[in-house]
Amino acid sequence: MTKGVWVVFATAMLVVMGTVVMLWFLLQSNFSAREEPMELEVMIARQLRHLAMPKEQKQMANPVPASDEVLTEARVHFADHCAICHGNDGRGATQIGQNFYPRTPDLTQAETQSFSDGELFYMIQNGIRFTGMPAWGKDRPEADPESWKLVHFIRHLPRITSEELLEMERYNPVSRMALEEQEQIDRFLQGDEADPPSPAHHH
Amino acid sequence: MALFVPGIAAAHGKAKHVFGTITGLDTAEIQVLTKDGKTVSIGTVAETKYKNRGKEGGENVPKVGDRVAVDVTEKDGKFTATEVQFSSAANPQKPMKE
Numbered sequence: 001m002t003k004g005v006w007v008v009f010a011t012a013m014l015v016v017m018g019t020v021v022m023l024w025f026l027l028q029s030n031f032s033a034r035e036e037p038m039e040l041e042v043m044i045a046r047q048l049r050h051l052a053m054p055k056e057q058k059q060m061a062n063p064v065p066a067s068d069e070v071l072t073e074a075r076v077h078f079a080d081h082c083a084i085c086h087g088n089d090g091r092g093a094t095q096i097g098q099n100f101y102p103r104t105p106d107l108t109q110a111e112t113q114s115f116s117d118g119e120l121f122y123m124i125q126n127g128i129r130f131t132g133m134p135a136w137g138k139d140r141p142e143a144d145p146e147s148w149k150l151v152h153f154i155r156h157l158p159r160i161t162s163e164e165l166l167e168m169e170r171y172n173p174v175s176r177m178a179l180e181e182q183e184q185i186d187r188f189l190q191g192d193e194a195d196p197p198s199p200a201h202h203h
Numbered sequence: 204m205a206l207f208v209p210g211i212a213a214a215h216g217k218a219k220h221v222f223g224t225i226t227g228l229d230t231a232e233i234q235v236l237t238k239d240g241k242t243v244s245i246g247t248v249a250e251t252k253y254k255n256r257g258k259e260g261g262e263n264v265p266k267v268g269d270r271v272a273v274d275v276t277e278k279d280g281k282f283t284a285t286e287v288q289f290s291s292a293a294n295p296q297k298p299m300k301e
Contacts, residue, residue, distance in 0.1 A: 093250070185272040188222055189256050189290035 033101035042102065045130070053122055060118035064148040074153035075164060077146060079171035085132060088168040090157040100132040108158040120151045221245060221273040221282065225265055225289070233284065235271055245273055245282040252286045265289040 029035055037045075064070060079088055085097045090107035097104030105112055115123075124147040125137030137144055174182075221243050227234040233245045253263050265271060265287060274286040 185220070185222075185288060186256055188272060189270050189288060191270070191290075 033099065035101070037102045045102075049128065053119060057122045058116055058118045060116075060121065062117040062121070062148050062151055064145050064152065066152045070149050070152055071156055074146075074149040075168060076171045078150060078153050079168035080173060081136070082150070083168065083172055088165050088172070089160055090154065096132070102131060104132065107154055112154070113158065117148075117151050117155075120154055121147055124150055219275050219277065219282075221271070221275055223271060225267050225269050225271055227267060228265065233265070233271070233273065233287065235273065243282065245275055245284045247284050247287075251284045254286065254288045256288050256290055262291060266291070 078086075078090075083094075085094055085100070085104050086092055086107060087094045087097065092098065092104035092106050094104070107113075112120075123133065125135065125144065127133045127135030136147060221235050221237065223235040223237040223243070225233060226236045226242060231247060233247060235243045235245060237243060253265065255263055255265075269289040269291055271287055271289045273282075273284050273288070275282040275284055277283075
């Protein structure tokens, strides 16, 4: 056999072996989202995401100038759309966030803060495949200032104050059932003798 | 079991509420006297959130005598508080009937 044939044969064998290992791994885990992703899996996924992101997108600068007004708008937006998974503080310590595969990351940490503005924008616009992160973008990047404002807010997250977090709670989506439950709790705390909310299991 | 104890009600998902009056507390635990006269011990952790619902800008630390609604998770029969909503005993309000 010629050298070229050997290279093709060896490459094919590696692909087959890799596929077998991947299938074995997936079957072992029963496709469950309960497990923590393996370090190797995380590393490969991050590298693939990095490679898949267009270079010009990574290098895009934020066209929206930062200001208090922009941060306020983005804070409300984040509380309404993002906090259900990421938490108002961006740390991902939510029931949904901690049950995703992979877990929702802590946006205040270097793992996220080290991304360029363009990369953060790209992930908001396009989502991240095989995670819980949906694609929010609809228009051309230059026509979607809301996502660029969110990029400013993500940069602000490591310094967010307790006052800002308290304000954000007003904008978190709440079901009618949860609102009624909170009203009953408030009545109880204010001395109402009515019985506390009746036991009823709901999600 | 706890679902059927008066003063403890199911909340969202696996969480439950414990309603009552604080009879004792320290850095690691809160004791709550529920409406049916039972005392429930609830562990607190660094992540436990506190909200004073009785007074805007009031103290954010509950005291003995405050009414509370505590969101708890239960594991191996032990309760851990995720959120403590309380109304300061210093506020004008009706005491809980025993």
